[in-house]
Amino acid sequence: MSTLQIRYENVTRLCHRKSIVTVNGKFPGPRIVAREGDRLLIKVVNNVHNNISIHWHGIRQLQTGWADGPAYVTQCPNQTGQSYVYNYTITGQRGTLFWHAHISWLRSTLYGPLIILPKQGSQYPFPKPHKEVPIIFGEWWNADPEAVISEALQSGGGPNVSDAYTMNGLPGPLYNCSAKDTFKLKVKAGEIYLLRLINAAVNDQLFFSIANHTLTVVEVDAVYVKPFATNTILIAPGQTTNVLLKTKPHYPNATFLMTARPYATGSGTFDNSTVAGLLEYKTSHKNHHSTALPLLRPVLPALNDTSFATKFTNKLRSLATAQFPANVPQKVDRHFFFTVSLGTSPCKKNQTCQGPNGTKFAASVNNVSFALPTTTSLLQSHFFSQSNGVYTTNFPTTPLNPFNYTGTPPNNTMVSNGTKMVVLPYNTSVELVMQDTSILGAENHPLHLHGFNFFVVGQGFGNFDPKNDPANFNLVDPVERNTVGVPSGGWVAIRFLADNPGVWFMHCHLEVHTSWGLRMAWVVLDGNLPNQKLLPPPSDLPKC
Ligand code: C2O
Numbered sequence: 001m002s003t004l005q006i007r008y009e010n011v012t013r014l015c016h017r018k019s020i021v022t023v024n025g026k027f028p029g030p031r032i033v034a035r036e037g038d039r040l041l042i043k044v045v046n047n048v049h050n051n052i053s054i055h056w057h058g059i060r061q062l063q064t065g066w067a068d069g070p071a072y073v074t075q076c077p078n079q080t081g082q083s084y085v086y087n088y089t090i091t092g093q094r095g096t097l098f099w100h101a102h103i104s105w106l107r108s109t110l111y112g113p114l115i116i117l118p119k120q121g122s123q124y125p126f127p128k129p130h131k132e133v134p135i136i137f138g139e140w141w142n143a144d145p146e147a148v149i150s151e152a153l154q155s156g157g158g159p160n161v162s163d164a165y166t167m168n169g170l171p172g173p174l175y176n177c178s179a180k181d182t183f184k185l186k187v188k189a190g191e192i193y194l195l196r197l198i199n200a201a202v203n204d205q206l207f208f209s210i211a212n213h214t215l216t217v218v219e220v221d222a223v224y225v226k227p228f229a230t231n232t233i234l235i236a237p238g239q240t241t242n243v244l245l246k247t248k249p250h251y252p253n254a255t256f257l258m259t260a261r262p263y264a265t266g267s268g269t270f271d272n273s274t275v276a277g278l279l280e281y282k283t284s285h286k287n288h289h290s291t292a293l294p295l296l297r298p299v300l301p302a303l304n305d306t307s308f309a310t311k312f313t314n315k316l317r318s319l320a321t322a323q324f325p326a327n328v329p330q331k332v333d334r335h336f337f338f339t340v341s342l343g344t345s346p347c348k349k350n351q352t353c354q355g356p357n358g359t360k361f362a363a364s365v366n367n368v369s370f371a372l373p374t375t376t377s378l379l380q381s382h383f384f385s386q387s388n389g390v391y392t393t394n395f396p397t398t399p400l401n402p403f404n405y406t407g408t409p410p411n412n413t414m415v416s417n418g419t420k421m422v423v424l425p426y427n428t429s430v431e432l433v434m435q436d437t438s439i440l441g442a443e444n445h446p447l448h449l450h451g452f453n454f455f456v457v458g459q460g461f462g463n464f465d466p467k468n469d470p471a472n473f474n475l476v477d478p479v480e481r482n483t484v485g486v487p488s489g490g491w492v493a494i495r496f497l498a499d500n501p502g503v504w505f506m507h508c509h510l511e512v513h514t515s516w517g518l519r520m521a522w523v524v525l526d527g528n529l530p531n532q533k534l535l536p537p538p539s540d541l542p543k544c
Helices: 145-155 306-314 378-383 511-516
Strands: 002-013 016-023 032-035 039-046 054-057 083-089 095-101 111-117 131-140 164-167 184-187 192-199 205-210 215-220 223-230 232-235 240-246 255-263 275-281 334-345 360-365 368-370 416-418 421-424 428-436 445-449 454-461 483-486 490-498 502-508 519-524
Touching: 032 039, 054 083, 095 192, 095 240, 111 131, 111 192, 145 511, 164 255, 164 275, 192 205, 192 232, 232 240, 232 306, 360 511, 368 519, 378 502, 378 519, 428 445, 428 483, 445 490, 483 490, 502 511
Parallel strands: 002 039, 032 111, 131 192, 184 275, 334 428, 368 416, 421 519
Antiparallel strands: 002 016, 039 083, 054 095, 095 111, 131 164, 192 240, 205 232, 205 255, 215 223, 215 240, 255 275, 334 360, 360 368, 428 490, 445 483, 445 502, 454 490, 502 519
16 A cells, blocks of 8 residues: 655745645655556555545545545545545556646645556567656746635636646746756657656646657557657646657657746636746766757747647547457447536626626536535535435536527626536436536637546537537547537547446536536446445545
8 A cells, every 4th residue: 555645845936935845745745656457555545634536646536435535525624633445446548647736726836747557578569669657737926826716716707827837846947947947858769658647737728849850649648649740749637648659760869848838718807827848858978068059949839729739639549459349338328418518607796806807706507617525525424325415417418508609708707506417327427418508708628537447429510510520520440539629619429338337527628617616526327246336435435
């Protein structure tokens, strides 16, 4: 059993020293390395004042929903002085994932890589890398991120943006006071490196590129893809991307910047700064002075380059081989159509709010801004058949008031509030179309589904056309993942098989949108066989 001690640690970035919540005093948190098939027992001990819960992002948690981690969804959070053992087995998954806190905005400092190696004796379906290097992107606030989001929820306005992006916790030379805090990747000429890229940023999708080098994408969200070469990748919060980096055949007499900055489509303000790390070649020449080397910088797409984003996501295809098949559901039992959208909620009487026209910012799925319970978790109320007063099962399968989603936005932008879920019998095959809207501006939303991988069978701009668009769906080799960007002013169609009993959260992985209510949950019922049932809760499950 490994132990994660949640404790404070003083950390300095951008010349600001502050106490942050960490795992084992590390920022970013420690790397967890496992193998496909392993059972993990991870004890989380809370030594801070905040309530804590940890999510193993992308792990399917077959029958072990109690170990999934989202606060008030699958567990009450772990309170000060308490501990909880996350107990789960990694089945049928290998690749790069990550873990992060799943309560409020604590994941801004509580995150780390979760690496699943293939079973002993099995190989990667690509050339064996000389070395593997995780690169985890994060977001740094000089202020306390918990104060940032609580102030925003109070005032109703947009939260303050971060002060820097980080690469393995380091902002790099393009920020004030940060040249010494630069991630360096030291490589040899003529080798292959596997970079495990993880976007753990709180609110921003990122473009990433290395000057004068090509990257070959081989895996996303712990699923192999058909390899393709690109200079730049796009990675949303919640997504992971494994790329092969083939170094130059000979010592290049140059140093190369690796940079990342946002892909942002919304109309709100965002942190438009750039994180940089260094790719340095080792030389055998003894008298070489690396200070004299030219420093090359990559050119990243424009901050709102949706055309790049579309081209990039269209290149992602499942490997779809006999060994790694794409098990796309070919028939659909239940169709769902969800709008994902910003919106507003009313300001309290005698208060002035900072959101649009004096209201508060909100966000919703099918106009329901999802409220979490506060005295229990959804999974507990489901398992113990105590849903009364906690949740209802009437989540709308299509919008109650259809409109021209991507046309002129309606005048009424108010959302409704509720804790509504969708109930699915075991093994239901689901097709879900998620539609962006123009309410308060079109925006790309990275939607994350817990408990499942899904296949991205189609996407497009404008309103989804249920008559003509399905004819173009890819049911052969669509990419399989756990987080997908709903195109700005467009839609995406996914399919998944509901073969995992439990309560599964689905939300925008831009944390500010989750905070505003862009979230919902699915209840998947038990099947008949013993291995199709949710296991009983562990005895140390935290109480609210
Ligand atoms: Cu990575 Cu529900 O989260």
